[in-house]
Amino acid sequence: xxxxxxxxxFPNLTTGSYAITSPSTPEYNCIxxxxxxxxxxxxxxxxxxxxxxxxxxxxxxLGAFKSLFEKLGxxxxxxxxxxxxxxxxxxxxxxxxxxxxxxxxxxxxxxxSKLGQIEDIEHPFYGLDSPKYGSVAVIMKRSKxx
Amino acid sequence: MNxxxxxxxxxxxxxxxxxxxxxxxxxxxxxEDVATHYFKPLTRQxxxxxxxxxxxxxxxxxxxxxxxxxxxxxMHPSYQQIIGMGPxxxxxxxxxxxxxxxxxxxxxxxxxxxxxxxxxxxxRIKEMTTAWIQWGKEQNYLP
Numbered sequence: 001x002x003x004x005x006x007x008x009x010f011p012n013l014t015t016g017s018y019a020i021t022s023p024s025t026p027e028y029n030c031i032x033x034x035x036x037x038x039x040x041x042x043x044x045x046x047x048x049x050x051x052x053x054x055x056x057x058x059x060x061x062l063g064a065f066k067s068l069f070e071k072l073g074x075x076x077x078x079x080x081x082x083x084x085x086x087x088x089x090x091x092x093x094x095x096x097x098x099x100x101x102x103x104x105x106x107x108x109x110x111x112x113s114k115l116g117q118i119e120d121i122e123h124p125f126y127g128l129d130s131p132k133y134g135s136v137a138v139i140m141k142r143s144k145x146x
Numbered sequence: 147m148n149x150x151x152x153x154x155x156x157x158x159x160x161x162x163x164x165x166x167x168x169x170x171x172x173x174x175x176x177x178e179d180v181a182t183h184y185f186k187p188l189t190r191q192x193x194x195x196x197x198x199x200x201x202x203x204x205x206x207x208x209x210x211x212x213x214x215x216x217x218x219x220x221m222h223p224s225y226q227q228i229i230g231m232g233p234x235x236x237x238x239x240x241x242x243x244x245x246x247x248x249x250x251x252x253x254x255x256x257x258x259x260x261x262x263x264x265x266x267x268x269x270r271i272k273e274m275t276t277a278w279i280q281w282g283k284e285q286n287y288l289p
Contacts, residue, residue: 051269116212
């Protein structure tokens with residue numbers, strides 16, 4: 001997908017710097033990417049066709065997504081600011097409070113996201129706030145030693 | 147005469163294709179415009195499942211490319227219309243999967259009532275695709 005279409009969907013990206021950082025692929029999604037997986041599409045679909053850890057409720061609620069990242073060692077935190085020794089993720093929800101997306105903080109404080117079935121991008125924290133993804137509902141952090 | 151403007155959901159022109167000259171590109175665009183116009187009427191699409199599938203899948207791909215939610219991807223109106231095509235969509239979907247991977251698993255399961263993917267491969271697109279293509283061959287949907 002070209003940059004124009006990305007910027008039309010996420011107009012906040014045009015007010016800061018962002019970069020496409022991978023080829024387009026449908027093999028993994030934003031949740032997998034935030035969790036550090038580039039081989040599997042993670043989603044708690046009712047059809048039971050996609051990956052979701054057995055011990056986490058298979059439902060598309062913010063609670064289930066928070067539980068997922070808690071299982072990966074993250075705990076809720078209040079700020080998106082970079083903290084030395086920690087890595088952070090952000091969970092986005094739509095107007096109905098349904099999870100739509102997750103981003104992961106990089107070591108220099110910028111954030112990285114896999115955009116659905118297309119590319120990974122590096123972007124500012126606020127860059128993906130949009131009708132498509134909604135906005136960040138929860139920020140979580142874990143020690144880099146995890 | 148102005149260049150024809152093609153609906154994006156029908157034909158995607160590779161403007162970066164450097165293998166054809168500008169005159170050939172113009173002829174190609176006119177041809178695609180005529181083809182698009184011919185196949186646009188819904189009655190003609192319904193009489194021709196491949197064309198209907200092509201139009202619906204192109205729109206679905208375009209409008210769901212940035213989504214992660216499989217539920218949202220599968221509930222897209224074009225995807226639901228493809229499911230509504232019933233068994234006539236099965237060979238078209240399977241053929242599409244041999245060309246490029248995509249999230250056709252929900253549709254195939256909905257139409258066929260089957261799921262040949264082993265649970266250990268849930269979410270692994272390559273393995274899921276391979277399992278469905280193998281199923282398609284066994285069911286004689288694919289050569």
